[in-house]
Amino acid sequence: xxxxxxxxxxxxxxxxxxxxxxxxxxxxxxxxxxxxxxxxxxxxxxxxxxxxxxxxxxxxxxxxxxxxxxxxxxxxxxxxxxxxxxxxxxxxxxxxxxxxxxxxxxxxxxxxxxxxxxxxxxxxxxxxxxxxxxxxxxxxxxxxxxxxxxxxxxxxxxxxxxxxxxxxxxxxxxxxxxxxxxxxxxxxxxx
Numbered sequence: 001x002x003x004x005x006x007x008x009x010x011x012x013x014x015x016x017x018x019x020x021x022x023x024x025x026x027x028x029x030x031x032x033x034x035x036x037x038x039x040x041x042x043x044x045x046x047x048x049x050x051x052x053x054x055x056x057x058x059x060x061x062x063x064x065x066x067x068x069x070x071x072x073x074x075x076x077x078x079x080x081x082x083x084x085x086x087x088x089x090x091x092x093x094x095x096x097x098x099x100x101x102x103x104x105x106x107x108x109x110x111x112x113x114x115x116x117x118x119x120x121x122x123x124x125x126x127x128x129x130x131x132x133x134x135x136x137x138x139x140x141x142x143x144x145x146x147x148x149x150x151x152x153x154x155x156x157x158x159x160x161x162x163x164x165x166x167x168x169x170x171x172x173x174x175x176x177x178x179x180x181x182x183x184x185x186x187x188x189x190x191x
Contacts, residue, residue, distance in 0.1 A: 006078055007064050013082045014057045020089040021049055024096075045096035045108075048175060049088050055178045056085055056115065066135045067126050077118070077125040084115040105167045106160035112171060113153035120146060149174045 025042055028035040060081075067074070091111040095104040120143075127137045140146075156170035 003064050003067060003070050006070050006075060007061075010060055010078060010082060011057070014053060014060075014085065017085055017088055018050060018053055021046055021053070021092055024089055024093040041099045042093075042096035045092050045100070048172065049092040051175050051179065052112065052115075053085065053088060055175065056081075056119070059119075059178070063123065063126070063136070066139060068130050068135070071125075071129050073125045074122070074129060077122040081115065081118040081122050084111060084118045087111045088115075100164055100168055102160050102164045105164045106157050109153055109157040109160055109167055109171060112174070113150060113157065116146070116150050116153060120150070145177060149177065 025039065025046055028039050088111060091104070091108040095101075095108045098104045123136060123140065123143075123146075127134045127140075130136065152170050152174050156167040156174075159170065160167035
């Protein structure tokens with residue numbers, strides 16, 4: 001099975017996710033710059049979520065570039081990832097509307113955590129389908145950055161109930177770790 005349909009569908013879903021997130025931002029009531037102050041938390045959360053969705057889109061593109069074949073298992077693992085990504089608009093809106101309160105911050109972290117787990121599962125299904133000679137397996141190695149991300153998300157979820165700004169700091173830290181596309185895959189693609 002070719003990769004084109006999977007990539008096109010994934011691109012479309014991700015575009016819809018970004019569209020929904022931006023539509024959740026409502027224009028403030030009032031005509032002065034001061035009217036923008038109450039929407040600052042919503043905007044900041046949108047920016048973080050947009051960056052996360054962009055990271056997933058970018059790394060998904062690279063992932064598919066080194067993927068040799070797509071099977072039913074890969075399709076289902078990809079849909080699992082898209083499911084968790086599709087919850088970004090809800091988690092983003094809830095956390096932004098409630099000015100980064102503990103429970104919405106924890107749910108946001110849980111969505112980030114599950115998206116990372118789903119991405120890991122997608123990688124593992126691809127590797128299992130392609131066998132020990134999988135280019136992806138060679139490229140990923142121990143995947144320290146992926147494992148560190150999951151640990152930091154877990155710490156962020158726990159921190160949300162203690163000091164929510166620490167949780168948000170951890171979520172930003174992970175985004176910064178992934179802001180540059182996965183160089184391992186780029187290097188392997190150029191050889």
